[in-house]
Amino acid sequence: MLADGKLYVGTENGKVYILRPSATGVEVLDEDALPDGPLGGPEAIMASPIVANGRVIITSMDGMYSIGVDSAGSTGSTGSKGSGSLEPVAHVQVFPHEALLNPGETKTYSLKLFDAKGNLVREAKGADATWTLEGGLGGSIAADGTYTAAPGHSAGFIRATVVNLGGVSGQARVRVLAPLPYSFDFENPAAEAPPSNWMGANGKVFQRTVEGVGAVLMRPRDDTQGRRAKVFFGRPDSTNLTVEADVRGREQRRQRGDAGLINQRYILTLFGNAQKLELQPWQAADEMTVRVPFAWNADTWYHMKLRVENLANGSVHVRGKVWPAGETEPAAWTIEKIDTIGHRHGAPGIYADGISDVYFDNVKVNRNQ
Known part of the structure; x- marks a missing residue:
């Protein structure tokens, strides 16, 4: 600027x-x-x-x-109680706007009321509103705005409605993540949509039963620029994890999609058209990527495994392996990298480039053994 x-x-x-x-x-x-x-x-x-x-x-x-420099009469500071707008309340903001909680954890919410121009009118207590849980969020919320997370995974919204101000309301998003380990086999899902506490998944991946393939998580073929999907299902401060999954791809219109795992911001990717395996610290920095040739067949299941370990000297040891599903796991890693300026934390997830159908099954996340 x-x-x-x-x-x-x-x-x-x-x-x-x-x-x-x-x-x-x-x-x-x-x-x-x-x-x-x-x-x-x-x-x-x-x-x-x-x-x-x-x-x-x-x-x-x-x-x-x-x-800036504080001075008498400055309008650059944030409004506070007793110094707000005199206009009618038009918007409610629920604080904190976003929360990532453990099962059984509590969080107390507060409110800020704004006029139609975005000026603060006043702050309000939780008891000044009526509270509801929406979007499939489990748990309970008390009259004072204290939310208690349910056991297990959950996600949705907390809505506060100020009845004496004409029913104006606002909401905050909540995700509840159970502790590790995670295991997803996509059998008998409640709906086609992915689990609600996953990030980047809606409209990208779907739980479906595919003829000849089985009950899987599917990234359907997508001809748009948004065909690449990065889906996360853990905490962003995760470290020292092993992520693994069965993957399978199709060939459609002479094109094959890519499938991969994400762990601590590293991506292990099987490229369908290029027939190679890449380990990427950052997709935009090709000079940091490690790659090896890897031939893999369409319509065949393979097992991928990505392990990330933080070292005492500040470096990060990243290792990946791929082998045909159902066969004995090889002792040697297929690809690895010592990253001297490594990522020290990051959520686990999966990656898919949907230039053709890509399938995932038996996704697991564990702490390193």
Whole structure:
């Protein structure tokens, strides 16, 4: 962002730069680092800074920062109790907006009320609203806005309705994840839709019984640009896991899709058309990818296994193997990498490029043994 003759730049490694550009170069006026985030690394900045009311606003993945000089009568600060708008309430925000909970864990919610222009009117207590659970979310919620998670996996929404303000309401999303290990065989699903607590799955993968294949999780053939699916079903702070699954692909219109596993942000991918196996720390950085030739047949089940281990020196050891399903697991790993600037945490999941039908079965996630 350019403001007052200066460039304000945020980076993915949590650095903030204030630069003065000129015809001959750039002068670095200031360089600062944001604090470490809740997962241990620096707070990544993915969004551009903005200017509002004489202040620079920087948004990271974990927080929001306002840079400026406080002064009497400043309008750049956040509204507080007793200093809000006098306009009617038009919107309700439920806090926290998003929660990832363990079974049986509790979370107490609060409310902020805004007018039609987005100005804060006032904060409200949980007891000022009527609370309901929606979207299949299990558990219970008390009159004061305290939610208690149900046992097992669950996901959905908590809705707060302020009756004395004409029924205006707002909602927050909740996911409840049971502890490891995970095992999914897709037999007798309640619906075709994937489990509600999975991320990136709706409209991408489906639980179906396919003739000649069986009860599977399917990524159907998709001719659009959105045919690639990354589906996550664990906590984003997961570490030192082994993810495995049976995979199978078809050949349609002389094209074959790709199937893969995700573990701690690493992707192990079987490429159908290219007949190769890749281990990718980051898909956009091809120079960091390890690959080996791997011939695999259409309409045949293979078993994939991806193990990630954090090492004491800060590196990450990533290993993958693939073999025909039903055969004895080979002792040797098919592909591996020591990543010296590795990912230290990340959710488990699966990957599919639906240029043709791709199937998954017997998906398992365990802690490393």
